[in-house]
Amino acid sequence: MVLAQVVGTLVATQKEQSLEGLKFLLLRNVDMDGKTSGGFVVAADAVQAGVGEMVLYASGSSARQTVMTDKRPCDAVVMAIVDNWEVDGEIRYKKGVND
Amino acid sequence: MVLAQVVGTLVATQKEQSLEGLKFLLLRNVDMDGKTSGGFVVAADAVQAGVGEMVLYASGSSARQTVMTDKRPCDAVVMAIVDNWEVDGEIRYKKGVND
Amino acid sequence: MVLAQVVGTLVATQKEQSLEGLKFLLLRNVDMDGKTSGGFVVAADAVQAGVGEMVLYASGSSARQTVMTDKRPCDAVVMAIVDNWEVDGEIRYKKGVND
Amino acid sequence: MVLAQVVGTLVATQKEQSLEGLKFLLLRNVDMDGKTSGGFVVAADAVQAGVGEMVLYASGSSARQTVMTDKRPCDAVVMAIVDNWEVDGEIRYKKGVND
Amino acid sequence: MVLAQVVGTLVATQKEQSLEGLKFLLLRNVDMDGKTSGGFVVAADAVQAGVGEMVLYASGSSARQTVMTDKRPCDAVVMAIVDNWEVDGEIRYKKGVND
Numbered sequence: 001m002v003l004a005q006v007v008g009t010l011v012a013t014q015k016e017q018s019l020e021g022l023k024f025l026l027l028r029n030v031d032m033d034g035k036t037s038g039g040f041v042v043a044a045d046a047v048q049a050g051v052g053e054m055v056l057y058a059s060g061s062s063a064r065q066t067v068m069t070d071k072r073p074c075d076a077v078v079m080a081i082v083d084n085w086e087v088d089g090e091i092r093y094k095k096g097v098n099d
Numbered sequence: 100m101v102l103a104q105v106v107g108t109l110v111a112t113q114k115e116q117s118l119e120g121l122k123f124l125l126l127r128n129v130d131m132d133g134k135t136s137g138g139f140v141v142a143a144d145a146v147q148a149g150v151g152e153m154v155l156y157a158s159g160s161s162a163r164q165t166v167m168t169d170k171r172p173c174d175a176v177v178m179a180i181v182d183n184w185e186v187d188g189e190i191r192y193k194k195g196v197n198d
Numbered sequence: 199m200v201l202a203q204v205v206g207t208l209v210a211t212q213k214e215q216s217l218e219g220l221k222f223l224l225l226r227n228v229d230m231d232g233k234t235s236g237g238f239v240v241a242a243d244a245v246q247a248g249v250g251e252m253v254l255y256a257s258g259s260s261a262r263q264t265v266m267t268d269k270r271p272c273d274a275v276v277m278a279i280v281d282n283w284e285v286d287g288e289i290r291y292k293k294g295v296n297d
Numbered sequence: 298m299v300l301a302q303v304v305g306t307l308v309a310t311q312k313e314q315s316l317e318g319l320k321f322l323l324l325r326n327v328d329m330d331g332k333t334s335g336g337f338v339v340a341a342d343a344v345q346a347g348v349g350e351m352v353l354y355a356s357g358s359s360a361r362q363t364v365m366t367d368k369r370p371c372d373a374v375v376m377a378i379v380d381n382w383e384v385d386g387e388i389r390y391k392k393g394v395n396d
Numbered sequence: 397m398v399l400a401q402v403v404g405t406l407v408a409t410q411k412e413q414s415l416e417g418l419k420f421l422l423l424r425n426v427d428m429d430g431k432t433s434g435g436f437v438v439a440a441d442a443v444q445a446g447v448g449e450m451v452l453y454a455s456g457s458s459a460r461q462t463v464m465t466d467k468r469p470c471d472a473v474v475m476a477i478v479d480n481w482e483v484d485g486e487i488r489y490k491k492g493v494n495d
Contacts (some may be wrong), residue, residue, distance in 0.1 A: 064164070067314075109283035115245060240398065359470055
C-alpha cells in the first residue's frame with residue numbers, strides 16, 4: 001500500500017454504469033515524514049476519508065477487494081485512514097498532531 | 100485511476116479477434132492543474148469520450164471490468180469523463196471552462 | 199496498452215512447458231511520433247506481427263486474455279498491429295508511409 | 298519479489314472491515330548489498346517480521362495469496378524473512394552478521 | 397517479460413508455508429546487448445536456471461501461472477532460459493558465446 005494525503009475530490013457524471021455512487025478522491029503521495037511528494041493518483045473512497053486526512057491506498061486488482069469497489073473498473077482505493085506511524089522507533093506522524 | 104486528456108485515436112485492423120469493435124484512444128497524462136505532462140498511453144473507450152475531453156482511465160485487470168472490455172486483452176480503459184475536480188478547496192478544472 | 203515497434207525475436211527452448219509454441223518478440227517503446235524511445239520489453243505474439251511493424255501490447259493479467267496466451271506465465275502480449283494513429287487531428291503514423 | 302528492510306509500523310483503526318487484524322509494516326527497499334535505497338512501501342505482515350529484519354515482499358494480486366491477506370484490499374505483503382543471499386558467489390547479506 | 401541475468405540466490409526459512417520448496421533467484425535486468433543495467437529483482441525459479449544464465453521472467457499474476465508458483469504469494473518467476481535473441485536482424489546474444 002502507499003501512504004498519501006487526501007487533497008481533493010473529483011466529479012464525473014458520464015461514466016461506466018457500475019461506478020455509480022463511488023466517490024473519487026485526489027491523493028498526493030507522502031514520504032515517511034508525511035510530507036507530500038510529487039506523485040498523485042485518483043482513488044475511490046471505501047472508508048469515508050476527508051480532505052486533509054492521511055490514508056493508505058491499494059492499487060491494481062486489490063483495489064477491487066472492498067465492498068464499494070467489487071467488480072468495478074477501479075484500480076486504486078482508499079482502504080484505511082491512518083492514525084499514526086513510526087520509523088526507527090520514533091513517531092513520524094500522529095493524527096491530530098501532525099496535520 | 101489516472102487523470103488524462105484524450106488527444107487522438109488509433110486504428111488497428113489486424114488484432115486479437117475479441118478486440119473487434121473496441122475504440123482505441125491516445126491519452127496524455129495531466130497534472131493536478133490539467134496541464135498535459137510527458138506520459139501517454141493507449142486505452143480502450145468505455146464511455147464514448149471525445150478528443151479534447153478530460154477523462155479517468157483505469158489500468159491492469161481493472162481495465163477489463165467494463166461491458167466493453169470484459170475478458171479482452173486490454174490493460175487500460177477510459178471509464179469516466181471528468182466534469183470537474185478541486186484541490187485544497189479550489190476548483191482546478193471545470194469542463195467547458197478550462198478546456 | 200503501449201505503442202511499440204517490433205525490433206527482434208528471441209529463442210528459448212528450456213522453458214515452462216505451457217509456453218511451448220509461443221513466439222517471443224523484442225519490442226521497443228515508441229513515442230507519439232513513432233520514434234523509438236529507451237524502453238523495451240519481450241512480449242508473446244498473438245497476431246503474427248513481423249519485425250519492423252508498429253504494434254500495441256498489453257501487460258499484466260490482460261496479457262493472458264488471448265487464445266495464444268491463456269493461462270500461460272506471460273505478462274506482455276502483442277494483441278494488435280497498428281494501421282495508423284492521429285494526434286490533435288493530424289496523422290502521426292500511417293503503415294506503409296512512416297515505416 | 299523485492300528485497301526490503303522493515304523500518305517501522307503503522308496503525309489505522311478506521312479501515313475496510315476485512316483488514317481487521319492485519320499488521321502494517323513500513324519497508325524500505327534495499328540494494329543487493331542490503332543498503333536501504335530511496336523507495337518505501339507499506340505492506341501487510343504474513344510472517345511476523347520485526348523492525349530491522351530483512352524481508353521479501355510480493356506486490357499486486359500475489360499479495361493476496363497468503364492466509365492473512367486472502368480476499369483483502371492489500372497490494373503488498375511480507376511473505377518471507379531473509380536468512381542470507383549471495384551475488385556472484387559471494388555472501389552479501391547474512392542475518393545476525395550484517396544487521 | 398523482461399530479460400535478466402541470474403546473479404545469485406537467496407535463502408529464507410521463515411516464510412509463508414505455501415512457499416516451501418521454491419528456489420529464489422536474484423536477477424539483474426539486462427539491456428538489448430545483454431549488459432546488466434541497474435535494476436534487480438528476486439524471482440522464483442520454474443526452470444532450474446543457474447547463476448550466470450540469461451533468462452526471461454514474468455511479473456504480477458502471470459508469475460503464478462507455472463506449476464511451481466500456482467496460488468503462491470510470488471510476483472516474479474523465471475519461466476524461460478534464453479538461447480539467443482536478435483535485434484534488427486543481428487544476433488545480440490547467443491548462449492555459450494556471449495556469456
